[in-house]
Amino acid sequence: MITVGAQETAAPSSDTAQPAPTLSVTTHEVLLDIVVTNGGQAVSGLKASDFTVLEDGKPQVVASLEEHKPMTVAMTAHAVEHPSLPPNTFTNYIPAENTNAYTVILMDALNTRLDDQMSVRLALIKYLKHMQPGGPVAIFERDTKMHMVQGFTSDPQVLAAAAESERNRPAMPNVVRATREEYLEYRINEVSMGFELLGRYLAAFPGRKNLIWFTGALPQTTTLAPMGDPFNDEFKLLEGDPHDLTAALTLSRVAVYPIDSRGLQAAPQYSAATNGPPAAGANIQFETGQAFQHLALDTIAETTGGLAYYNSNGLGAKITEIEDNGSSYYTLTYATTNQNWNGELRHIKAELKQAHGKLQYRQGYFAVDRTKQEQKQLDDLKNGKADGDSQIDETPAAKAREPASTNNSAAKSAQSSTAPADAKKPGPPREGFEEAMMLGAVPPTEIVFTARVAEGDKLQQLRKGDAWPQDNYLAADWKYKPFHTYTVEFAADAKTLQLTKGPDGLRHGSIAFVSVVYDPMAQNVNSRLTTKNLDIDEAQYQDMLLHGLTEHHEIAVPAKGSYFLRLGLHDTVNDRIGSFEVAVDQVKPEAGGAVAQNK
Structure with missing residues (x-):
């Protein structure tokens, strides 16, 4: 949105000088990336x-x-480096190497046969080993969830090493659904969630993003609508989409280039392994099914400004073509x-x-209409609710404050005495913010923040009969094991928060801060959640822009074993997210002793 203000000065009357009238004209500017070949x-x-x-x-x-x-080798050499941070300080900030174009390679194991996955992986490794330095490239994989294999880099050796590593090997457990329709719906929902997280990650990067999506046959059912554009622009909102493919995306400028990972295909009856004459109508059935699958890829590509590729081998050459033309x-x-x-x-x-x-x-x-959206947000805040509240209330930390969730008196008792033996730390539901807080999930960058993490120097251990630390207790399997209390100092970049300005002149918002401890098997070990409701004037807002929005957490981590801290922020009004994870062994002892901690 562009607002143009013009002032017209009127001649003051002989009695009292009148304020000059202000003419405000508001218009909406549409941005369009166009590839011409x-x-x-x-x-x-x-x-x-x-x-x-x-x-x-x-x-x-x-x-x-x-x-x-496209970026030249000389431009790549002057790419922005990651800023140096103080010890034990971590961030999801990623410097933009350019404002031109980025290439994202997505390996879709969920919708690709195992033999085709291996063929694509080998072709990708071969391509990367001969790739010339240029624009930044990142590699992602979609199996049971979307995860990052390698973040953006212009170094072909780093990309090739990542493609060859264990990070690029899918782990696909059996997914059992009662009916074929339920299984296909599960797959399309997983594709939707993966695109959502990927879009939130790409939010930090300016310019065009060329998403090269290696996939097999997308699920087609009689009840599922075509996918359409999985990436919103800033004006877009799909009402009533049965699978919420665009519900949480606010990202524009993502062009999808689907590549059918099956390569050149022929009807099964023409295979050398087939004996006897083909079944009646087999060729028509094959061609019809293939046509519907290719139509789905074409629809996604054309809607986003990309191009679909199928019935073609030489996958490395297709990557080069997409990079050149898409940049x-x-x-x-x-x-x-x-x-x-x-x-x-x-x-x-x-x-x-x-x-x-x-x-x-x-x-x-x-x-x-953004004005109507902002008014709804103000009304929701005034009424004490926000779009993300239902999700936030289901996070581990929210449940952690009530280990015995049968009634309020039990919850209060649990904080002052021994918690019930069957108390468990629930895992986050897999939707929206909770999906972004899963171990290994793609780190969203819609909200940029840093976190300083420090280990307390006192080794602690609960014994039977001890009171559980309020709002900071380990799950049942770790309850009586030795632990250290870690402090987490959040500092959010206020420029990435969208605080709505109301008629009262104040800026309003609600920001949730979450810390989750996971073990290597992604079991929830501990979690904390705090929420800051903001009603601030312009002076306070300017101070926040300068110093950030801060929060303090203390969280227990078992002393023995390997653990991960997943840290996140959620703007519950605008549903914007920032998160990342830190291996606890990355937190090093600090000179002069660890920070003080509350007992």
Whole structure:
């Protein structure tokens, strides 16, 4: 949204000088990344006057056009380095190496046969070993969950080593569902959640993101709608999507390039392993099924501005083609003439006036009224609820404060005496913020924060009959084992928080801080949750921009064994997330002794 203010000064009357009237004009600027190719090669040198843009059939005036080209080796050499941090200080901040384009390689083990997974992995390793330094590349894998194999780097050796490592080997447990439809719905929901977490991670990076998605056959059922665009732009909101493929994404500029990992396919009856004549109609059945699968890939690609590849071998060559063309693009902006923000889909059509070429761009956006959304957020805060509250209430820390959850008196008793033997630390439900807090999950960067972690110098151990430390107790399996109390000092970058300004002139928000301790098997060992409800004036907000939003946690970690701290922030009003994890053995003893801790 762009707001243009103009002041018109009126001549003061002879009685009292009147304040000058202010004319405020608000318009919405639509940003469009366009790849232009001719014969498979990128077309460069175009100007704004070369493009025609229609929105729902009505001509729009192109306000600006910027051309982007792939990073050169010289540009890569000057890439921004990660900032140095004080000892035992960690962050999910990732410096943007460029504002041009990023390449994301996603290996989809959930929807790909094992033999095809191995073929793709070998092809990827071969490609990376011969790749030339260029724009930043990251590798992710989707098996039982979405996880990062290698973060963005321009070093081919680092990428190749990651692709060959154990990090790139899927772990796929058996998933049992009562019916075929339930199993297929499970798969499509897992794809949705994976895209959501990946989108939250990519939120920190400017420019276009080219997502190369190696996948097999996507699940197709009679009850599931086509996936469409899994990545929102800042105006988009899909109401009533049965699988919430876009419910929590606020990220734009992700172009999906699906690649069918099965490569060149032929009907099974033409295989040398097939004996006898083909069954009647077998070829038609194969071609029909294949056509529906390719249609799903085409739909996702075209909607996001990418391109689908199937029935083709030479996967490494396809990566090179996508990197080259996806990093050579134009960013076009226009101020839409339609000011009716009714939440409906608007279709975009871009063409070249004279030059020849094929255009790839996202096909539309949803006209969401941000003013109405902000008013709803204020109303929710006023009524004491926020969109993320139901999720936050189910986190381990929320349950941890009531180890005996049968009634309030039992909970109070548990804090002053021995907790019941069957008290367990529940794991976070796998949706939204809770999914982002799972061990090994992709670290979202919508909220950027740092955390200083320090180990207390006093070894502690509960004995039978001892009171459980309030809001800080180990799960039953670790209850009587020796532990250290760690302190976690959060500092959130306030510029990444979206605090809504109300008619009272104050900024309002609700931010949850969560610390979870996991063992290597992803069992929940301990957890803490605190929430800060904010109603601050402009001076307080400016101070927060300067110093950050801070919070303090103390959390017990068993003294023996390997453990991980998963730290996270959740803006429960706007459903924005930041999280990352730290191996506890990364926290080193500090000179002068550990920090003091409460007893």
